[in-house]
Amino acid sequence: MKKVLSVVVLLLVCAVTYAGGYRVSLQGQRGLAMGHTGVAMVNNAEIAFFNPGGLVHLEGKLNIAVGGFGVFSDVKFQNAEFGQTSQTESPTGTPLYLYASYNVSEKLAVGLAVYTPYGSTVEYPTDWSGSHLVNNIDLSAIFVQPLVSVKLLEDLSIGGGPILAIGGVNFNRNLTRNLTDIDGNRSNVTIDSQGLTAFGFSVGAMITPNDQWSFGVNYRSRIDIDVEQGDGDAVFSNVPNSPLAPIANGTYDFTATLPLPAEWTVGVSYKPSDKWTLNFDWNYAEWDAYEALDIMFLNTDGSLALESINPRNYKNASSYRLGAQFDVSSKFVLRGGAYFDESPVQDGFFAPETPRNDSYGFTGGFTYNVTDKLAIDASFLYLTFKEIDASYDSYVEGGERVPFGGTYKSSAFAPGLGLSYKL
């Protein structure tokens, strides 16, 4: 027992935030503590995210889970050839979630899920050596999803519901590697657009053949967040006063599309004893939807003022997740987990705005049951990315490809706290 605890503590010393691409795997304390598994495990209202097919299995009439995470992430960059170094300034993200479920009858449950499955916050020092690719970026998406879950057979249930995605982006980068105004201030652009909406859905199914085993599958559809003319502002600053400059200072409209890829998760949960539960989830994200981040800057009459073509060429990627739960007593439950998250970024497309490569996540946490109805859930995630020598080779200047790269190392740490309530 003591040994288990010390391992958990070790795993928790630092925690992480992000999964491949701009996917955020922080959707519930209990699931996260178990390596962000849960497609086949009915634990609390978090199942609304992991597999709405399992909602109907929740005990009690009403189930609510709320919580949030503090995300502390760091990216270090160095290029030994030129002696360049940089480090992001740890911006703090705070993904939140709220899940609620109401059992209408033994065979029917309805619910609501609010969660933040996508996002990315990276802030480099302004005018760092990769500032022509990004100075800072803040991507966020909140999903709001009404749900219904039905028990079709004694051992088969399904569920799902439409998703309203509300997205926002704020992104600053310099126009080129060296364009400045007369005083040497780097020419840059900030694009900002908030409150964008789009629709999608998720569906899940759960099979519970006996008390020991359960199986789950969940699908979340692709959602394209489109920025259309009038949806946001692109502000160009410090551009020299010259017709030879690519664009003039000022505010422009822009269009862009950010795909939030579809993902599949299948998993199994096994209870070898009364006290233990073991989970394995396999998640497959269809990242090939993210071919490019192309931004078209428009004049007020809608004509093209400048275009920014940024190939991304992501590939589909898997993550493999393991989690364990140990019921220490009726009051106290311990959890731990780990996962391997395969990066969707391919060689030559390593853009510093999402400096993600293959990563290992280590998680842990606990639940303290304050009463039969109310529980406090806590979790930690430490995500460590392999050190990688990588470059982004598709930046074009004067008709020439200009690779930017070096050595990257990232890590992230996310402690979380939540409440679970059942009635």
Added chain:
Amino acid sequence: MKKYFNYIALPALALGLVACEPEFDNDITENQDFYTSGSADFSSYVSVGNSLTAGFADGALYITGQENSYPNIMAQQFALAGGGSFSQPLVSDNLGGLTLGGMQITENRFVLATDADGNPGPARLAGTPTTEVSNIVAGPFNNVGVPGAKSFHLVAPGYGNVAGVATGQANPYFARFASSANTTVMAEALAANPTFFSLWIGNNDILGFATSGGAGADQTGNPDATTYGPNDITDPTLFAGVYAQEVAALTSTGAKGALVNIPDVTSIPFFTTVPSQAIPLDEETAATLNASFAAYNTQVLPGLASFGVITAEEAAARQINFSAGSNFITIQDEDLTDISTMVQGAPFNLDPITAALLSQLRQTTNDDLVPLTTAGVLGTIDEAYVGFLVSQGVPVEQAGLLAINGVSRPLQDQFVLTTQEQALVTAAQTQYNATIQALADANGLAYVDARTALQNVANGGVAFSGGILSSQFVTGGAFSLDGVHPTPRGYAFTANAVINAINSTYGSTIPGVDIGGYASVTISNDVN
């Protein structure tokens, strides 16, 4: 119950204790041995030189140019291996002009502006400069590059005396930061206690002669600098003496350093942009001109050759021929035999005006170099000459036709650097470089072959991440809009060349910079 709280407290404690920063296996800033200084000590780097060292560009010294001076770029890299801070006597603005007693004494910088038709070209940035020469900035400075300085100026007392600026006895850039009226540039350099230095001086000892189209004198053989004009070539013996003195001073405290040699001034865009075949003519004009020079070509020149006044070779070189299309410029070449008196006698009997025209007349060849500044003169009317002709009784209309610069009116000495003048420049430069190399070898200092580096840029260019760095004016990326001084990218290229030489001499491992991250010419339409 109590023991569970311990379980809760432990991770919370861990959270507080662990910084969670990612660590590189081999961090270039935290690993003290990643970049090494070898047998050099970069803790106090002092750079000595002229405009190139100061970061002069676009015809002026301005802040962003200074920030991109090659010594400042080098100092940033030195900092990776024990280098200290690097201070420069920054001017007050990015306009670049200087004032003395409130009066503007040097022009603002060039920027690349577009004209009404959208055609790009250099123009002076508009604005009132704020750098007042008599406002002395306090040093010591690590960068003691002084625009305009020649080799012997670095050891000349009073070169930074504000009182001497107006009379031309002192240098306004040095006056701005000279710690006393009688100090020398070398004394200011030593005041910064260099552990490492770079010395790049001597360019102006030939450059003034070259950019003036050879209007100065070659002072080879005359070691008395007090008798020199501003456009003269410095005596190589004088150069060797003062250069040795400077190296001795800089190394006197055990400092190591790098000596940079003198590039071919003739490969800079100032001399390679305007073609010697710069006169466009239509067929009719060419025929008219040819007709007017027919007697000169077929009678005068062969006649003079047959009399033995000029050689047959010179007679051939002096032939004037025009054709439809681009034509070579007509010039007055002081190295040709003056025939003006001779052709006024029999059998030619030419009038004095025609005789004066023909006195040392020839057309340029591809080997002559036309300074950038000559572009503004070609094809214009020499009004003074028109006035002279009219006073001699030539009708105004005809006088105008005879006064077209570079065509009917041969360009005077200062507008073309002829092959003979180039030879003088090259001869001096070769001797300077022999001195520099010998002193580098004798003192175990790094010898930087800037001449070869610049030749590589001029001959086809040098590849970098994002293109080719070449000497092409405006578009090549290496040279600023004065055609003489580098752009930030050109200075970054220079810094890499110096760093390479330092690394190979001292066994250091200072990294070069990515020159593609540095700007080329600056665009702006905020011009007069």
